[in-house]
Amino acid sequence: MARTISIGDYVATHMLGQGSFAVVYKAHHRVTGAVVAIKAISLKKMDRKAQENLESEIHILQEVRHPNIVRLFEIQKSDRYIYLVLEYCAGGDLSRLIHKKGPFTEARTQYFMRQLASGLRFLWNRNLIHRDLKPQNLLLTSTEEDGVLKIADFGFARHLAAASLAETLCGSPLYMAPEILRYQRYDAKADLWSVGTIMYEMLAKRPPFGGRNHVELLANIERQELRLPEGITISKECLGLLRILLRRNPVQRASFEEFFESRFVSGGDLGEGDAVAAGGAGGGGSGRGGSGGGSRGGTRGGDGGAGSGGDGG
Numbered sequence: 001m002a003r004t005i006s007i008g009d010y011v012a013t014h015m016l017g018q019g020s021f022a023v024v025y026k027a028h029h030r031v032t033g034a035v036v037a038i039k040a041i042s043l044k045k046m047d048r049k050a051q052e053n054l055e056s057e058i059h060i061l062q063e064v065r066h067p068n069i070v071r072l073f074e075i076q077k078s079d080r081y082i083y084l085v086l087e088y089c090a091g092g093d094l095s096r097l098i099h100k101k102g103p104f105t106e107a108r109t110q111y112f113m114r115q116l117a118s119g120l121r122f123l124w125n126r127n128l129i130h131r132d133l134k135p136q137n138l139l140l141t142s143t144e145e146d147g148v149l150k151i152a153d154f155g156f157a158r159h160l161a162a163a164s165l166a167e168t169l170c171g172s173p174l175y176m177a178p179e180i181l182r183y184q185r186y187d188a189k190a191d192l193w194s195v196g197t198i199m200y201e202m203l204a205k206r207p208p209f210g211g212r213n214h215v216e217l218l219a220n221i222e223r224q225e226l227r228l229p230e231g232i233t234i235s236k237e238c239l240g241l242l243r244i245l246l247r248r249n250p251v252q253r254a255s256f257e258e259f260f261e262s263r264f265v266s267g268g269d270l271g272e273g274d275a276v277a278a279g280g281a282g283g284g285g286s287g288r289g290g291s292g293g294g295s296r297g298g299t300r301g302g303d304g305g306a307g308s309g310g311d312g313g
Contacts, residue, residue: 007038007083008076016310021045024308026088036073038307039084046156054082057154060128068119070139070152070308086308091140093149093309094198098135102205106234109202110139110264115149116195117265123151124188124256129166131156133194134175135201139309152308160188173217174207178248184204189250192259196245203238204228208246220249237264 005025007061012025022041028034041054061072061084076083089237098104104112116138120223123130130137137153137275156170165185177193179186200208209224211217226246228234240263244254260266 001093007040010036010085012038016308021050026310027085035084035088037088037310039086039308041084042084043080043082051153056158058084059145059155060154064122064126065129066119066122067148067152068115069122070150085154087150088310089139089141089150089152089308090310091142091144092147093136094138094140094202095135096203096309097140098145098205102202103229103232104202104238106203106238109199110238112149112202113195113199116151117260119149119151120191120195120256121260123157124260127159129158129160129188129191130154130194131158131166132171132175133198134172135193135198136172138198173214174210177250178218178221179250181214182222182312186250188256189253192245192254192256193250195259196242199245200228200300203242204231205235227313237267238260241265 007025009030010027012027014026014117016024016026016037018024022039025038025040026040027036029036043051046054058072058075061070065071070089071087073085073087076085120130132153132155133151137151139150139152141148141150150180157232158166160166165187167185169180169183171180171190171194173181175197177186177190180190197207208226209217209220211220226243241254241259241262244258247253254262
């Protein structure tokens, strides 16, 4: 960014990212010097549905405060823009870290999974479903070992009781649950499928399956066996959680209670004595996911949503 931009009491110094109708800047407060991310959303470019999603996102961010959820500090408005002043995450997003330093060890994967579970438990207790969980929407305070993971981008999030069903097709295809890809009604368990794909990607440096379009992606999910790349060895607890998160049938998929109470998420360090070779990780019957045999570059979701993460160094 060649010049600074004034936004209320803040000075935007450079652009972090952009989507179809939003640009995110790194900025600092004129008086305190506090560093923030400012999401500048063009009202002119938004249709009615996008405006509804924005209103929902603002409402949700105003009511949640948790160490593993990106914080909304304030909102500013002009004739053409709405500005969300958000917590700045200097480590960029999890997708970028996976690309640079992946595949992760099981211990590193567990470290991030426990933080993701903590944020999701907070949302679950408030009957909130995110509906667009993916590595690009998980921001990091730093790329160092102690970096904190924070859930971001609540544009698709909704209040949804455990027993209620939704029908809207939303999210990012590579991380969508198969019931959504089938245009079936779905519940909060769709988020857990997304969690499983994120967990897999941390361990394998790629999503569990791919496809050049929705149809091919769904076909790969339905017919291919869940396998991690050869040479990856993980504990039984890690493999077991991966299997129950990536069950194609949502009725058989892990519940949120099972996810939160799993030893991998809630227990202590896992001993190497329980390690198993992950190459034979295939689940049986409707517990199977995909193998990544489809095109990795084919089906991608949306425009990335312009989060508040930094450039990751």
